[in-house]
Amino acid sequence: RQTQAVCIPAVHLHMTTATMQVSQKDFEKAQEQLKLLKKDPGNETKLKLYALFKQATEGPCNSPKPGMLDFVKKAKWDAWNSLGNLSQDNARQKYTELVSSLISAESAGQTKDASPKESRHGGYETIIVSTENNITKIMFNRPERKNAINHQMYREIIKALHEAGKDDSTIAVITGNGEYYTSGNDLNNFANVKPNEMEKMAKDGAELLKEFVSSFIDFPKPLIAVVNGPAIGISVTLLGLCDIVYASDRATFHTPFSQLGQSPEGCSSYLFPKIMGLAKANEMLLFNKKLTAAQAYAWGLVTEVFPDGTFQKEVWERLKAYASLPKNSLAVSKQLLRSMEKEKLHAVNSKECEVLKERWLSDECLNAIVSFFQRKSKL
Numbered sequence: 001r002q003t004q005a006v007c008i009p010a011v012h013l014h015m016t017t018a019t020m021q022v023s024q025k026d027f028e029k030a031q032e033q034l035k036l037l038k039k040d041p042g043n044e045t046k047l048k049l050y051a052l053f054k055q056a057t058e059g060p061c062n063s064p065k066p067g068m069l070d071f072v073k074k075a076k077w078d079a080w081n082s083l084g085n086l087s088q089d090n091a092r093q094k095y096t097e098l099v100s101s102l103i104s105a106e107s108a109g110q111t112k113d114a115s116p117k118e119s120r121h122g123g124y125e126t127i128i129v130s131t132e133n134n135i136t137k138i139m140f141n142r143p144e145r146k147n148a149i150n151h152q153m154y155r156e157i158i159k160a161l162h163e164a165g166k167d168d169s170t171i172a173v174i175t176g177n178g179e180y181y182t183s184g185n186d187l188n189n190f191a192n193v194k195p196n197e198m199e200k201m202a203k204d205g206a207e208l209l210k211e212f213v214s215s216f217i218d219f220p221k222p223l224i225a226v227v228n229g230p231a232i233g234i235s236v237t238l239l240g241l242c243d244i245v246y247a248s249d250r251a252t253f254h255t256p257f258s259q260l261g262q263s264p265e266g267c268s269s270y271l272f273p274k275i276m277g278l279a280k281a282n283e284m285l286l287f288n289k290k291l292t293a294a295q296a297y298a299w300g301l302v303t304e305v306f307p308d309g310t311f312q313k314e315v316w317e318r319l320k321a322y323a324s325l326p327k328n329s330l331a332v333s334k335q336l337l338r339s340m341e342k343e344k345l346h347a348v349n350s351k352e353c354e355v356l357k358e359r360w361l362s363d364e365c366l367n368a369i370v371s372f373f374q375r376k377s378k379l
């Protein structure tokens, strides 16, 4: 794939054959100028440069096609091969022009890859991960299941957060695709488990949940939740671990744990009383009170509510401005705000997972899940 890193080959810098004196000089000068570029011109441009160089120095592509899985070699071969019978003179000319356009763009402070193009991260099926304008966006992407979080999605989010924590982005955003933010844990995670496998299911589930919540506790950069629609269960509790929560006025916030025979997670048993006071946290976490976006704002769970019609536009404009702030300053400041709590949060997470592991084996929980699948109950 073209998104693989492609190095500008060193051979660019060592031309020996002396042909076509004038353009050959320009060609050599272009190779020298290329070394002076301060910013990486991006893989697409590097592939073009590679192809034009090969065409200019060796003529039309003459090497055997690499295997499908050799992504970098295949991308280079494709780029060179796509030049067909372009003459060596023309290739030299085009190469020189391309380098010259890169140099002028850079001196004008607008290199090609500075354009705000979204780049998609590969390897995910249940979420979409992309980076644009210094923002890495992680989007729940099972809209036909109301973005319910199955085991694969838990694992993919852990991976995406791990990568977003290390990438060049300044902030990360978590949001949902479609009508829902997410309907929380996919109840199918409990389905089709044989009686003798129940304990293992509960143990594995608790381990996965602990790792999942830990990846939010440890996330090193500002993490923003963009709550585009109804949010249920674990997606609500995690909001306490996000640094900012923007909500559409269509969003609702529901933690129906006792209704499902379960118990709070996502550190909400500790963070919700801190955020909204014990009395209000009790209404949400014990008695299943579903909040509107306005209530969630009044209770301190949500930072700001936007009209649904202008939600995406307003929020992303705001986030783009935030993401242009100095990255390291934001990261150290976030860590200062959270560091005193970290140890405590990990301890709360462990305890909540331990309690849930028992809950998942209880009749109360199993009956609630059976009721859902028998269509006797919906939230």
Ligand SMILES: CCCCC/C=C/CC(=O)SCCNC(=O)CCNC(=O)[C@H](O)C(C)(C)COP(=O)(O)OP(=O)(O)OC[C@H]1O[C@@H](n2cnc3c(N)ncnc32)[C@H](O)[C@@H]1OP(=O)(O)O
Pocket: 144, 145, 146, 148, 149, 151, 154, 183, 184, 185, 186, 187, 188, 189, 204, 205, 206, 208, 209, 232, 233, 234, 235, 256, 257, 260, 262, 265, 372, 377, 378, 379
């Ligand atoms: C590793 C394990 C960690 C566990 C961590 C624990 C977390 C706790 C929680 O998150 S508790 C919250 C659990 N969520 C629910 O109980 C929600 C269940 N879903 C519903 O009540 C409803 O589906 C609804 C209110 C979200 C939406 O109702 P609506 O009528 O608008 O839409 P449908 O029900 O027709 O939904 C479309 C299809 O999507 C399926 N679906 C939706 N959400 C879930 C879900 N959470 N789990 C499983 N399936 C879900 C729904 O069943 C429909 O499927 P169908 O078309 O095949 O019928």
